[in-house]
Amino acid sequence: MFKKLLLAATASLAMTLPAWADTTLKLTEVITSPERTETLKQIVKTFEDANPGVKVEITSLPWGQAFEKFATMVSAGDTPDVVEMPDRWISLYANNGMLENLEPYLAKWDHTKDLNDKTLQMGRYINNTAYGLPYGFYLRAMFYNKKLFKQAGIDNPPKTIDEFVESAKKISAIPGKFGYCLRGGPGGLNGWMMMGATAAGNDTFFKPDGTSTMADPAWVKGLSVFVDLYKNGYVPKDSVNWGFNEIVTGFYSGTCAMLDQDPDALIAVADKMSKDDYDVAPMPKGPAGKSFPTLGYASWSMFAASENKDLAWKLIAALDSPEGNIAWNKRTGALPIYKAAEQDPFYADPKFKGWFDELRDPNVVPLVMPFHLEEWAFFDSSIALKTTQQALLGQLAPDQLASQWAEYLTKAQQAYLAKKK
Incomplete structure (x- = not known):
C-alpha cells in the first residue's frame, strides 16, 4: 500500500516546471527517527525525479539536541531552504524575520481549499500569517x-x-x-x-x-x-x-x-x-x-534567506500534497491535514477511536x-x-x-x- 502511495505521489508531481540545472535545496529534519528519515527520503526522491537537475540535501538532527544544534546552524548562517518546524519554535524564527510568508503561495495552490480548518488556523498561529504549512497533528x-x-x-x-x-x-x-x-x-x-x-x-x-x-x-x-x-x-x-x-x-x-x-x-x-x-x-x-x-503540530517552513524560493515552495507543496502527506502521516502517525483524509480507511481503524472520541467530546x-x-x-x-x-x-x-x-x-x-x- 505504501509503495502505491509513493507511486501516486510521483505521478502527482510530474508537472511542467522550469529546469533548475544543478540546483541543490537544503532540507533539515528535526523530529528524527530512522523510519521517518527513510520515508522522507523516498518522498523527496519522487520530487527529484519530477524535477531533473534538482538535488535535495537532507540533514537530520536528533530531536534531543535539535533545538541547540539548529540554533547553532542558523547563527552561523547555515540556513536550510526548507525546515521541519516544530510548533514550539515557530514564533522564535518567524518573529525575527527568518521565515518566508507562505500566504502568496497558498493563495495560488490548488490544494489550499482541501485543507481542514485546524491546518490553516495553526499554520497562521503567528501574526495570522502562514509561516509554515502543517503536515499533521499530534x-x-x-x-x-x-x-x-x-x-x-x-x-x-x-x-x-x-x-x-x-x-x-x-x-x-x-x-x-x-x-x-x-x-x-x-x-x-x-x-x-x-x-x-x-x-x-x-x-x-x-x-x-x-x-x-x-x-x-x-x-x-x-x-x-x-x-x-x-x-x-x-x-x-x-x-x-x-x-x-x-x-x-x-x-x-x-x-x-x-x-x-x-x-x-x-x-x-x-x-x-x-x-x-x-x-x-x-x-x-x-x-x-x-x-x-495537548495538541501539537509540525510544519514545513521556508527560510527567508533561501535563494530558490519558488523551488523551495515546490518542495513544500510536494511534501504536503495529498499523496505525499498521506504517505508521510501513515509512517509518522500524525492526524491528517486534509478534510478527505479523515475518511481514509487508515484512520477508520478502531485503534484511532480514542483520539477521535476526544475530538468529538465537548468536554475535551x-x-x-x-x-x-x-x-x-x-x-x-x-x-x-x-x-x-x-x-x-x-x-x-x-x-x-x-x-x-x-x-x-x-x-x-x-x-x-x-x-x-
Missing part, C-alpha cells in the same frame, strides 16, 4: 495495557485523574511492573502542562495583565501528580531521563501499563503488541469534568501551548527539562517549580503584550 490520548489492568483487578481505563493515580498504584503492586511510563527527559513538558490544565479546569495560561497562572494552587496540584507518582514508585526510577523511545518501549515491553502519547506511538506499539493486549482511551478528566490533552479541549512567545522554545527545551527533573528528584517542591515557571513566563508574556501596544 493529540494526546491514553494507551493502556489490558492484560496488566486485568491482572491488577481493574476493569476499565481511568476516566479521572484520581482513577489514573489509583490505577497506577494498583498496577505498581505487581512485582516488576509500574503504572505509568513517565517522560522525564527531553520532550516531557506536554505531560506536565496537560496535567496542570486538567487539574485547573481551564487552558488559560495568563491573566489579562500577563501574569502566568501556573503558580495558582490548582496548577500546583496538577504538577504534583507526576512528582507523587515518581516519589511513590508508580513509575520506573530511570524514567526521570526517559524520552519518546524509552516511554514507548516501556509500554510495549509491558514494563508500565499506561502511556499518554500521540498517534505516532502506534507505529511501534502495533508492531510489538497484539491488538488484543492494548487499547487507547481519552485522557482522564479533572475535577471540572474536562480534560486538556485540545491544549495549544503559548507558541506565540519567542521564549517558549528555550523554556520547553531547557528550563522545563531541568526543573521537572529537579522536582522528580526531590530538589524542588511542586510549588517552587510552579513559581519558577510562572516568573519566567510572566516576563515573557508581559514583554509580548508591551510590544503589541
